[in-house]
Amino acid sequence: MRYAKKVPEWRPDIHESLVEQGWIPLKEPKSLKMAILYSVPFMIVGGGGAVLSLSISWDVTIEQFGIDPETGAISFTINLLSIIGFLFILLLHELLHLIFIPRFITSTSTYIGLAFYGGFVTTEEEISKGRYILITLAPYLLLSIIGPVVLGIVGWMPAMIGAFIFLNGMASSVDLLNFLLISTQVPNGAHLKSNGSFTYWKQKAEA
Numbered sequence: 034m035r036y037a038k039k040v041p042e043w044r045p046d047i048h049e050s051l052v053e054q055g056w057i058p059l060k061e062p063k064s065l066k067m068a069i070l071y072s073v074p075f076m077i078v079g080g081g082g083a084v085l086s087l088s089i090s091w092d093v094t095i096e097q098f099g100i101d102p103e104t105g106a107i108s109f110t111i112n113l114l115s116i117i118g119f120l121f122i123l124l125l126h127e128l129l130h131l132i133f134i135p136r137f138i139t140s141t142s143t144y145i146g147l148a149f150y151g152g153f154v155t156t157e158e159e160i161s162k163g164r165y166i167l168i169t170l171a172p173y174l175l176l177s178i179i180g181p182v183v184l185g186i187v188g189w190m191p192a193m194i195g196a197f198i199f200l201n202g203m204a205s206s207v208d209l210l211n212f213l214l215i216s217t218q219v220p221n222g223a224h225l226k227s228n229g230s231f232t233y234w235k236q237k238a239e240a
Contacts, residue, residue: 034131034137034139034140034143034144034145035141035143035144035145036144036145036146037146038146038148039146039148040144040148040153040155040229040230041144041155041157041229041230042229043228043229043230043231044228044229047228048228048231051226054235055235056233056234056235057234057235058231058232058233059214059215059218059225059232059233059234060214061211061214061231061232065230068210069206069207072206072207072209072210073206074206075205075206075207075209075210075213076203076206078209079177079202079203079204079205079206079209080199080202081202082177082178082202083177083178083181083198083199083201083202083203084199086177086178086179086180086181086182086198087181087190087195087198087199089181089182089185090181090182090184090185090186090190091181091190091195114193115193118193118197119200122197122200122201123151123152123204124152125172126152126172126176126201126204126205127145127154127172129171129172129175130154130169130171130172131143131145131154133164133167133168134154134156134160134168135160135164136158137156140156140158142156142157142158143155143156143157155230156227157226157227157228158226159224159225159226160225160226162215162219162220162221162223162224162225162234165215165225166212166215166216169208169211169212169215170208170209170212172201172205172208173202173205173209176201177198177199177201177202177205180198181198218234219234220236222236222237223235223236223237224237
């Protein structure tokens with residue numbers, strides 16, 4: 034595992050080598066800006082899923098998210114505790130991606146870092162489709178779907194934690210977009226590999 038200031042860049046020589054070996058480029062957004070744009074509808078899906086999970090054990094109202102039901106105005110308070118909490122949930126989100134990457138500790142092609150848009154984890158290791166989906170969805174499922182249910186069972190759900198769970202759900206929009214792209218384009222049994230921020234897949238021959 035290595036620290037990087039930015040996601041490794043796409044390399045044309047690696048692209049040519051992968052294509053020659055039978056790897057197929059995934060049809061995906063060609064830039065981070067486009068990925069964020071395409072993922073906007075998934076913010077609603079991710080946030081909605083988090084709210085549904087929260088509602089199992091918490092009487093959810095829009096006022097708890099700082100929304101005035103009459104005017105629709107949004108207000109929130111920023112203090113040191115909320116900043117620390119936001120940074121913690123951001124770090125935890127990326128760490129949950131990381132720990133599901135095979136051999137992430139010893140891997141020399143797995144990167145973690147911080148950028149202007151937040152944290153990131155990326156790997157150029159060859160990964161099976163099932164594991165890739167697990168890596169992609171782990172932060173959303175554990176923090177925004179399973180997490181609220183567990184906290185509800187133990188009877189602990191501060192409003193700030195609920196807000197962070199909701200924010201994590203919305204922030205998982207790119208992950209949900211990637212899940213859709215992989216699920217609809219990559220056949221079962223295939224493996225995936227990255228070249229910078231671009232993804233390739235290859236059907237593995239049966240033994």
